[in-house]
Amino acid sequence: MSIDLSQFKQSFLEESDEGLDVLESGLLALDSGTADDEVIHAVFRAAHSIKGGAGTFSLTEIASFTHVMETLLDEMRDGRRAISKEAINVLLNSVDVLRELLDAARDDVPPEMSRVNEIQAKLEAVLNAGNNQATEDKQEAETESEQQEPEADGWVIKFHPHEHMLRTGNDTVRMFKELAALGDLENRVNLSGLPEFEHMDPELSYLSWILHLKKNEQQGAIDKAVIEEIFEWVEDDCDLSIEPLTSEPDDTSTSEQNDSPQPAEIPVSETITAADNVIPITGESDAQTVPSKVPAAGVQQPAEAQQKSSTRKKKATETGSIRVGTDKIDTLINMVGELVITQSMLSQMGEDFSMDKIEDLREGLAQLERNTRELQESVMRIRMLPISSSFQRFPRLVHDLGQKMNKKIELKMFGEQTELDKTVMEKIGDPLVHLVRNSLDHGIEDPQTRLAAGKSETGTITLNAYHQGGFIIIEISDDGAGLPRDKLLNKAIEKGLVTEQDNLPDEKIYDLIFHPGFSTVDQISDISGRGVGMDVVRKNIKELGGNVDVRTEEGRGTTFTIRLPLTLAILDGQLVKVGNETYIIPLVSIIESLEIETDNINTIAGTTEVYKMRDKYIPLVRLYEVFDVQPGTHRLQDCLLVVVEGDGGKAGILVDDLLSQQQVVIKSLETNYKRIQGVSGATILGDGTVALILDMSGLLTLAKEIEPVQNYQNQTYANG
């Protein structure tokens, strides 16, 4: 029987992605010294799983590459090697390489091997260089095991599986066969744990073994690591001890085996505690000497890798899958259950309905409405993911950039469990990266400047996320230099954006950084500062229906606040009527609605209309004209003006009437047709008809492009 492996490849790739995230965050934790010994185990297991999976799918490049990583990690795990900064950096680079390899495997293209080989060589160099402890353990064990462990003719393996081990799918027979392949295996089974036959559960394991594995002539010495590897998958599910075979093997009783500790664990924790004291925070000056080239190379690549990963993500979203917690599914099933009950109650009522049951019917319908709303909310929650998946890339980013720029930076993250819609999350990733880079590059000063300013040498960047109403707020703050108010103002005057007489309030001045082509940094770095960033950040966030603001205090730091709708699937809208058509204006873009006073309408050159609203003039957009529909009335007095804010500022939209405000579910027009300028999507109203959702920025741009079709001057007078 042959199994089609290709169907599992996708899940292998997805799991590997997750494994890489574990690897990366684990390595960073090791680097910053915040790791406990569980972390290195997790890191090792992640690498091991990728290796195993890659082998299964014949992805030899990945398997062989991961093997080298695994060897290195294994030595760190066993405490045979100190966790050095250099090694961590190379391992981080390896994670990038693995990402590329996995991407190549996903697209079924041959991987770019030059970089793979380069990093693999580095890994091997690390593995061989300064390998004093390791050589004793490993290499000599292979060649001259007699000398290293003269008494070790073999090993005594005490193996006592926990009761449930067989349920994890592990098979002792298979493991023993593998052991037997290494040398001469003697095996003594301890039956004392065996219950009476009638109490026996066939799925539980009651036995324990003492195995004597002696080297034989053909295979030669046996490496302890090889034995450990066999027990790799069961190490959490059994009591295991592996000791050198002495000439007089002692007949240990079973009770002792149960208590026997796992010797592999102890040295690891020791190393890590030691590493805690040794490893400095990022950007230490000693990092310049040896590994400086490594991170420098590493800084460029994450940028590329990120670009690649973002393009890949786009590809992946089309067939993308989502992992949902079982609790969410359970809630959903409960709610569907309630819905079914309500439905059967209503249909029962309908069978012999009389007017005296009208009150019950109302109650039933109210319940149905409640069920529906709850169901809708739960379904929406399925798309909600904790923002940590977006935040998790930042430790690496801050680590790499901090090293590159010789800045000491501590990254604090709060509210990582705050949930938001998957689509929003995917689109907010790049703007977030940009803002964090900005904080790193322009915000945080170098250590000397900080000390001179009486601040702590280490700068802090804080990422914070929390819910507020129907929005998610993400704050990126640093305790750096802040924005230079006067410099910004001068630059703006120089560029002709404002005049000296304008007398702008501070917040308006700081807001200038979102203006296209605006950068005050004297030195353009390859990280940021070309002035092509912030306007794009704001544009992207606005496209998501959100907003970004900046608060700053010179010398104290800067905070960017991003405000985003929780979901792109639902929108609060104002229904408006124009002729026979109903349109929806997103509530967020509406500033106010007012009745038109014809005296306030003025024309410019007879073709452009402006409306005087209090002391300001705003352009007037006749929606029926832009969309070429028949208006209900030409009498402006009967119309209403909805004042909205789009990309290009405020404008007044002329509509016939305001209808209700309601939440609408956004449907895409692009699924079956294409994008229409001025329309962001469609929705289905209560009566089943389709209504278009207006896109204010697009609409206002469109209004500017349209040739005026009539002379308003006459019309205004005629109507007025």
Add this chain to the structure above:
Amino acid sequence: MPDPEKIMSDIQDIVGELDALTDENAEQYLTFVLAGEEYAIDVLRVREIKGWDKVTTLPRTPDYLQGVINLRGTIVPIVDLRKRFNLPEIAYGPTTVVIVLKVFGEEHDRIMGIIVDAVSDVHNLKYDSIRPAPEMKGYVDNRFVNGLATINNKMVVLMDIDALMSSAEMDEVEQPAA
């Protein structure tokens, strides 16, 4: 008294269709009427046939794009084929139907609807009974026509629905409405 010849020809028709039904070299086509002419489309593309109902117009789209409808939660654009082929417009009547089709596009498949005067029948057509169309000019040109066939002594135009509804085609004719 039924006409024996008529019965014979009916039987032959049925036998012919049954023949085609079991034939691998045949396909089923849905025929519809547009201004007295018969057109045919691959029946496997047809999602459903529904009566004409009010549509929501899309601003600044070609005239023949009648608008969009709600098809069980999906927004489906509707094309008026009379307008598309520049045929004289008629008022929508009780036989006016919307044929909802699956259209294979370059980027992704789409669901679209066409408004026709009436649907007539489903026929089996053997490949070898399909004749190439002569060079044509005008609103229905050779790009949109897969061939011509004869059903019940009447000519039927086999439409290439993908070419007709492809986005490139829709863009090409599009002009700002204002």
